[in-house]
Amino acid sequence: MNEIREGELLVGFPAGASARKFDGPDHGLSHCMKAVDIVIEEGDDLILLEVKDFDQTAARSRSAPAADARLERDVWAWIGKFRDSLLYLWAEERCGRHRGCYVVLECRSLHRALRMHLQELFERYLPAFSRLPRSVVNEWKRIPVHRCAVLDVKEWNRRMSRFPIRRSP
DSSP: OEEEEETTEEEEEOTTSEEEEOSSGGGSOTTTOOOOSEEEEETTEEEEEEEEETTSGGGTTSOHHHHHHHHHHHHHHHHHHHHHHHHHHHHTTOOOSEEEEEEEEEOTTOOHHHHHHHHHHHHHHTTOGGGSOHHHHHHOSSOSOSEEEEEEHHHHHHHOTTSOEEEOO
């Protein structure tokens, strides 16, 4: 299994999948477009992944309320990153047929109510298929995002076991 490092976390992907660090210097349009951390392609699936590690060594000094406030602010930046990344990949003709957008948060202070609130904002403003009005679904020929979720590492590993995340030793 190959891995990509994002801070102190490692994201694994099997040999049949293609994964790349997307927000690095090779992006080419960082002056006008934001990018998610990692893009994984496997068959018809395209997974856009933003990994936030609030428990990393440098962030451990933040208090729980400070982390909550930052998460509230950051959700808007994540939405922009996903939209820009989807547009970029669409222009490359690499959008796949099934697109999933995920934010994985490693944050000891993340409680269920806050995660669900972030999830609701993420689905509503991305926009995800589950939140599209029937009139839009009937008119659009392609759905931009089929699935999206805000997950902690444990839940990500349960749902997406083909792409495990672990803390580097």
